Amino acid sequence: MAGHSQFKNIMHRKGAQDIRRARQFAKLIREITVSAKQGLPDPAANPRLRAACAAARQSNMPRDTIERAIKKAAGQNGSDDYVEVRYEGYGPAGIAIIVEALTDNRNRTASDIRTAFSKHGGTLGESNSVSFMFDRIGLIRYPATAASADAMLEAAIEAGADDAQSTTDHHEITCAVESFFAVRDTLESHFGEPETAKLDWRPTTTTTLDEDAARAVLKLIDALEDSDDVQNTYANFEIPDTIMQSLDS
Structure with a gap:
């Protein structure tokens, strides 16, 4: 995982x-x-x-x-005014975590995020304290049935993407942030709506966790994801399949 x-x-x-x-x-x-x-x-x-x-x-x-x-x-009366905020910190085993949120109350959200980190063995850091360990990319994913690997790679490169990786399950296309919407729209014209199209934080290196560390990290991620204000959570860890199966059992 x-x-x-x-x-x-x-x-x-x-x-x-x-x-x-x-x-x-x-x-x-x-x-x-x-x-x-x-x-x-x-x-x-x-x-x-x-x-x-x-x-x-x-x-x-x-x-x-x-x-x-x-x-x-x-509507003229509008709705709640949300602002985009990003939090960065460290979790158990020193993993780096980026949290993206949309909030109408910065103080409430910051308090919730700080509490989650502190309660579950992490530390909330300053802005840009961990983002240097991630690449900001555009990510587009299609099911494997959308096209052959060669056809998807050719279309992706022609659209301006950086790379296209194919597995038996899906095609994953990555591109620069500034090219994201153009690449997505071009691929959509060829293959239809993708199953995923978003801006993503991709770690440049990852830490493989043992069972104890994995359990602690997932508890922190759960706590962060439980916040209504949190939209996305990214971290630079890997959990071997055998350990995930043990945690799921």
Whole structure:
């Protein structure tokens, strides 16, 4: 299990899936709200909003819920004013963690994040204290059935991507942040809507965790992800499959 993935295994390990689903919907609606406010409330003319709507559809959010969120954000009375904030710190075993949040109360969010780090063996750091250990990239993922590996690589390079890696399950295309929307739109014209399209923090090196460290790190990640304000969490760790199976049992 890689630390830069979105911790799907964690979500499946925990109970109360309805609560997790509701929380995920709330986070997606926040992203839709911010995206619609920062640009036009039209996904076709607003690349960030288009990506937010695609992510919502991937999570099976009803279309009318998405449309209501856009209309609310575009209304004259507006909606909650969220600001984007990023926190960085260290977790158990010295792993580096980046937390992205959307909040309408910076003090509340900072307190929640600091408490989570302190309670679970971590330390909240200053801005840019760990981000130098990550690359900021554009990430686009298609299922393996979308195209052959050669066809996807050729299309990705022609679109301006840096690389395309293919496995039996999916194609993963990476590109520079400034090229992200252009690459995504070009690939979408060839292969349809991707299953994932987002800006990502990719660690340049990772730390492999033993079972005790993995348990401690996942508890911290769980606590961070439980915050309604937290949108994404990234970290530079790896957990061997055998240890993940032990933790899941």
